[in-house]
Amino acid sequence: MLLIFLRKLILSSIAALLMYVFIANVVLPESFGLALDSYTLTIIGKYLCFAMLAVALDLVWGYCGILSLGHTAFFALGGYAMGMYLMRQIGDRGTYGDSELPDFMVFLNWDELPWFWFGFDQFWFAVLMVFLVPGILAFVFGWFAFRSRVSGVYLSIITQALTYALMLAFFRNEMGFGGNNGLTDFKDILGYSVSSPDVRVALMLLSGCGLIGCLLLCMQLMKTKFGRVLIAIRDSESRIRFLGYRVEYYKLLVFVISAMIAGFAGALYVPQVGIINPGEFSPLASIEVVVWVALGGRGSLVGAALGAIAVNAAKTFFTGFYPEAWLFFLGAIFVISTLYLPKGILGAIVDLGAKYQSTRSTSLKESCS
Amino acid sequence: MIFFRLLVPFILMFSAQAFPALDGQALAKASFKEKMIFIEMLTMDPSDKASKVLQYWLDGELAYWPKIGGMVRNVKEGRKYVLKDLMTGKELETVVSKKITRVKTNNRLRAELKQVIGFRKIASPDVEVRYAAVLELMRQPNLELLPKLLDRELVEPDLSVNTNLSILIGLTQLESSDSFVQLEGLERITNVLSPEVKDVLNRFLLRGDLDRIVVDRAAEILVDMERQLSYWGMGQNLFYGLSLGSVLLLAAIGLAITFGVMGVINMAHGEFIMLGAYTAFVVQQFIPGTSIWSLIVAIPTAFLVSGFSGIILERSVIRHLYGRPLETLLATVGVSLILQQLVRSVFGPLNQSVITPDLLSGSLNINAAFSMTYNRIFVIIFAIIVLISLWCVMQRTTFGMRIRAVTMNRGMASSMGIPTKRMDAMAFGLGSGIAGMAGVALSQLTNVGPNLGQAYIVDSFMVVVFGGVGNLLGTVVAAFSLGVANKIIEPFSGAVLAKIFILVFIVLFIQKRPRGLFALKGRSVED
Numbered sequence: 001m002l003l004i005f006l007r008k009l010i011l012s013s014i015a016a017l018l019m020y021v022f023i024a025n026v027v028l029p030e031s032f033g034l035a036l037d038s039y040t041l042t043i044i045g046k047y048l049c050f051a052m053l054a055v056a057l058d059l060v061w062g063y064c065g066i067l068s069l070g071h072t073a074f075f076a077l078g079g080y081a082m083g084m085y086l087m088r089q090i091g092d093r094g095t096y097g098d099s100e101l102p103d104f105m106v107f108l109n110w111d112e113l114p115w116f117w118f119g120f121d122q123f124w125f126a127v128l129m130v131f132l133v134p135g136i137l138a139f140v141f142g143w144f145a146f147r148s149r150v151s152g153v154y155l156s157i158i159t160q161a162l163t164y165a166l167m168l169a170f171f172r173n174e175m176g177f178g179g180n181n182g183l184t185d186f187k188d189i190l191g192y193s194v195s196s197p198d199v200r201v202a203l204m205l206l207s208g209c210g211l212i213g214c215l216l217l218c219m220q221l222m223k224t225k226f227g228r229v230l231i232a233i234r235d236s237e238s239r240i241r242f243l244g245y246r247v248e249y250y251k252l253l254v255f256v257i258s259a260m261i262a263g264f265a266g267a268l269y270v271p272q273v274g275i276i277n278p279g280e281f282s283p284l285a286s287i288e289v290v291v292w293v294a295l296g297g298r299g300s301l302v303g304a305a306l307g308a309i310a311v312n313a314a315k316t317f318f319t320g321f322y323p324e325a326w327l328f329f330l331g332a333i334f335v336i337s338t339l340y341l342p343k344g345i346l347g348a349i350v351d352l353g354a355k356y357q358s359t360r361s362t363s364l365k366e367s368c369s
Numbered sequence: 370m371i372f373f374r375l376l377v378p379f380i381l382m383f384s385a386q387a388f389p390a391l392d393g394q395a396l397a398k399a400s401f402k403e404k405m406i407f408i409e410m411l412t413m414d415p416s417d418k419a420s421k422v423l424q425y426w427l428d429g430e431l432a433y434w435p436k437i438g439g440m441v442r443n444v445k446e447g448r449k450y451v452l453k454d455l456m457t458g459k460e461l462e463t464v465v466s467k468k469i470t471r472v473k474t475n476n477r478l479r480a481e482l483k484q485v486i487g488f489r490k491i492a493s494p495d496v497e498v499r500y501a502a503v504l505e506l507m508r509q510p511n512l513e514l515l516p517k518l519l520d521r522e523l524v525e526p527d528l529s530v531n532t533n534l535s536i537l538i539g540l541t542q543l544e545s546s547d548s549f550v551q552l553e554g555l556e557r558i559t560n561v562l563s564p565e566v567k568d569v570l571n572r573f574l575l576r577g578d579l580d581r582i583v584v585d586r587a588a589e590i591l592v593d594m595e596r597q598l599s600y601w602g603m604g605q606n607l608f609y610g611l612s613l614g615s616v617l618l619l620a621a622i623g624l625a626i627t628f629g630v631m632g633v634i635n636m637a638h639g640e641f642i643m644l645g646a647y648t649a650f651v652v653q654q655f656i657p658g659t660s661i662w663s664l665i666v667a668i669p670t671a672f673l674v675s676g677f678s679g680i681i682l683e684r685s686v687i688r689h690l691y692g693r694p695l696e697t698l699l700a701t702v703g704v705s706l707i708l709q710q711l712v713r714s715v716f717g718p719l720n721q722s723v724i725t726p727d728l729l730s731g732s733l734n735i736n737a738a739f740s741m742t743y744n745r746i747f748v749i750i751f752a753i754i755v756l757i758s759l760w761c762v763m764q765r766t767t768f769g770m771r772i773r774a775v776t777m778n779r780g781m782a783s784s785m786g787i788p789t790k791r792m793d794a795m796a797f798g799l800g801s802g803i804a805g806m807a808g809v810a811l812s813q814l815t816n817v818g819p820n821l822g823q824a825y826i827v828d829s830f831m832v833v834v835f836g837g838v839g840n841l842l843g844t845v846v847a848a849f850s851l852g853v854a855n856k857i858i859e860p861f862s863g864a865v866l867a868k869i870f871i872l873v874f875i876v877l878f879i880q881k882r883p884r885g886l887f888a889l890k891g892r893s894v895e896d
Binding site: 067141144145147148149150152153154156157158160161162164165168169171172283284287290291294324326327328330331332333334335337338339342 | 634636686689690694695696697698699700702703704705706707709710711713714823827830831834865866868869872873875876877879880881883
C-alpha cells in the first residue's frame with residue numbers, strides 16, 4: 001500500500017516539476033521571473049537522464065537479478081550515436097572548416113569519413129542507432145552469456161570487462177571517435193542551436209517525459225506474465241528452468257530492453273552536457289550507477305530514479321563546495337546502503353510504515369482486550 | 370714543467386728505437402706530412418704522456434708554448450686560452466692566441482690519430498679501457514691495423530675483451546680484398562648477434578668485387594643471424610610476458626584467497642596493493658632508497674599494513690555480508706573509494722616515485738637482442754617465492770589446514786572446534802597482506818599514485834576468474850598465460866589493442882567455461 005502511494009508520489013512530483021518548467025519557462029512571459037535559468041535546467045535534465053539509466057539498471061538487477069557492472073557502456077554508446085549526429089551538424093563551422101569531416105579527423109589527416117559515420121547526418125538514422133547499437137551489443141553479449149548460464153558475480157565481472165575494453169578502445173584515436181577528447185563543440189540539433197534556452201527547456205522536458213514514460217513502461221511490463229516470470233527467475237532461476245521456461249530468452253529480452261533505455265538516456269544526456277568522451281565507459285561510473293539503485297531501493301523502479309537524483313544532487317553539492325570530501329561521502333553511501341539499508345531508502349520507508357502499522361494494530365488489540 | 374722537459378726525451382731515448390726527442394716547436398711548425406712521422410714516433414712510445422699528447426692533439430687542444438719551450442694543453446675560454454699542464458691538468462696561465470703555437474690537424478691526421486689512440490687503448494692495462502677501445506674501433510675497422518690486432522689477440526687475457534677483439538678482427542678482415550681473408554673474417558662473426566654486425570654484413574654484400582663463395586657464405590650467415598635474432602626477440606617478449614605475468618600473479622594471488630577460497634568479492638583489493646606501494650614509499654623516507662635494506666624492510670611492513678587493513682575491513686564490513694556477494698562487491702567499492710581519497714588527502718594527488726635499490730638497477734645483457742633488467746628479474750623471483758610460501762602455509766601448516774576446512778565445510782569445521790570467524794578474518798588478512806607485498810614489488814616497476822590499485826583490479830579479477838575460482842594453481846597458470854599472451858600480441862597490435870584482445874578473449878572464454886580453466890568439480894546445480 002505504502003509502496004504504491006510512494007510510487008504515485010514520486011511520479012506525480014516529477015510530473016509537477018515538468019508542468020512547472022513548462023508553464024514558467026514556456027507559457028508565461030519572461031517578465032514573471034519564475035523561469036528557471038539554463039544552468040539549473042541543464043542540471044535537472046542531467047539528473048533525469050541519470051535517473052532513466054538507473055531505472056534501466058533496476059529493470060535487470062531489481063527484477064531479474066542480473067547485476068550489470070557495464071550499464072554505462074550502453075549509456076555511452078547511445079550518447080556517442082547522438083554525438084555523431086551532432087558532430088555532423090557542425091558542418092563547416094569547425095576550426096578547420098571542413099564540411100564533411102569533423103575537426104579531429106582533419107587533425108589526424110584523414111581523407112574521408114569512416115564507413116560507420118555514414119548516415120549520421122540524418123536525425124532519424126541517429127535516433128535509430130541510439131536504440132539499435134546498445135540493443136545489438138546487449139543482444140550479442142546476452143546471447144552468449146545467458147545461454148552458457150553465466151550468472152551472479154561472474155556475469156558482473158565480465159560486464160565490467162566489457163565496458164573496460166570499450167573504454168580502452170574508444171580512447172584510441174584510430175577508432176574514429178575522437179580519442180580521449182571525445183565528441184564536443186556541438187552547434188545545432190535539428191536546425192536549432194543546442195545552447196539556446198528554448199532547446200534547453202525542450203531537452204529537459206523531453207528527458208522528464210522520457211523518464212516518466214520509461215517508469216510507466218517498466219511498471220506495465222512487470223504486471224504482464226513476462227514480468228512475473230522475470231521475478232520468478234530472480235528468486236529461483238533453476239526452478240523456473242525446471243518448470244519448462246527458457247530462462248535465457250527472458251533474460252535476454254529484458255537485458256536488451258534495458259540496454260535500449262540506457263542508450264536513450266545517453267542520447268538525451270549528450271546534447272545537454274555538450275560532450276561525450278570515453279570516460280563515460282569507465283567501470284567506476286557503472287558501479288556508481290549500481291549504488292544509485294542500491295541507495296534508492298532496488299526492485300521498485302521509482303526508488304532507482306530517486307537514488308540517482310539524490311546521489312547526483314549530493315555530488316553537485318560536494319564537488320562544488322567540498323571536493324575533497326566527495327569520495328569519502330560516496331564511499332560511505334556504498335557502505336551504509338549495503339550494510340544498513342539493504343532495501344534502499346524506499347524499502348526502509350516501507351518497512352518503517354509496516355512496523356508502525358503493526359504496532360498500531362497490536363496496541364489497538366491490546367486496548368480492546 | 371721541468372719535469373716534462375726532462376721526461377719526454379728521457380723516455381724517447383729508452384724506447385724501442387732511437388728517435389729524436391719530441392720537439393714541441395718542430396711538431397707545431399711541421400707540415401701535415403711531417404706530422405704523420407711524429408704520430409708514428411709517438412705510437413712507438415708506450416708512456417702515459419704520449420697517450421695524452423695524442424689525445425689532446427686529436428681534440429685540438431695541444432699547443433707549443435715558447436715561454437717554457439714545451440707542449441701544454443690549451444682550453445679555449447672566450448677569446449683567450451687557458452693553458453694547463455699536460456700531465457697534472459693544473460692551470461698555468463691564461464694567454465692570448467699569439468703567445469702559443471697550436472698544433473693544427475686535418476682530417477687525415479685526425480683519422481690516423483683516432484686509430485692510433487684506439488690501438489694504444491687496446492693495449493692499456495685497464496680492462497674497461499680496452500673493452501671500450503675495441504668497441505670504438507668496431508665503428509670504423511681499419512685494415513692497416515689488422516696485423517697489430519692479430520698480435521694483440523694472442524696476448525689479450527680478458528675473455529670478454531678477447532671475444533669482441535675477435536669480432537673486430539673479423540670485421541677488419543672483411544675490409545680486405547682477398548677472398549681468403551674475407552672468408553676468415555666471416556667465420557669470426559658467424560655467431561655474433563648484434564644489429565651493427567648485421568649492418569656491416571648487409572653493406573658488405575653490396576660490394577661489387579666479391580668472390581662467389583664469399584657472397585654465398587655471407588648470405589648464409591646473414592640468414593642465420595636474422596633467424597637467431599628473431600628467436601632471441603621472441604625470448605625477450607617471453608621474458609616481458611613472464612614479468613607481466615608475475616605482476617599479475619602477485620596482484621591476483623591475494624584475490625584468489627579472498628575471492629576464490631572465501632567467496633568474498635573484494636573490490637578494495639587494488640587499494641591494498643596501493644597501500645603496500647605507499648608503505649614502500651614511506652619506508653624510503655627513513656631508510657635511503659638506494660639501499661637494498663629499504664626494500665627488505667618494506668616487504669614485511671607492507672604485508673602487515675595491508676594485512677591489518679584487511680582484517681579491519683573484514684571485521685567491520687564484510688563480516689555482515691557473507692553469502693551476499695553482490696552486496697559485498699558494492700560495500701568494498703565504497704571502501705576502495707574512501708581509501709583512495711584518504712591516500713590522496715595524505716600524500717597528495719601526484720605520483721610519488723620509489724627509488725630502485727642500486728642492487729636492482731641496471732640489466733643483464735645476454736646479447737643485443739636479449740637483455741633482462743634486474744628489477745624485473747626480482748619481481749619474477751619474488752612472485753615465485755610468495756607463491757611457494759603461500760602454498761606451504763595453506764598445505765603444510767595448521768593455520769592453512771583450518772582455513773581450508775572452513776572453506777570446505779563451515780559447520781563441520783566449527784563443530785571440530787575451529788574458530789571459524791577468526792579464521793575468516795585471518796584468511797582475509799593473509800590475502801590482503803599479499804596484496805600489500807605485491808604493491809612493494811610494483812613500486813619497483815612503476816610510479817606510486819592513488820590510482821595504482823584501480824589499474825590492477827580488473828586485471829586481477831580476470832586472472833582469478835580465468836584460472837578458475839578456488840584454485841591457486843589455476844591462478845598461477847592464468848596469470849602467466851595472460852601475461853605472456855599479452856606481450857606476444859603487443860608487438861603486432863600495440864599495447865592497448867593487445868589488452869582489449871585479452872579482455873574480449875576472457876569474456877568469450879567465460880561463456881564457454883563459466884567456471885574457469887580449472888573448475889572445481891561439484892554436483893550442485895548452482896551456488
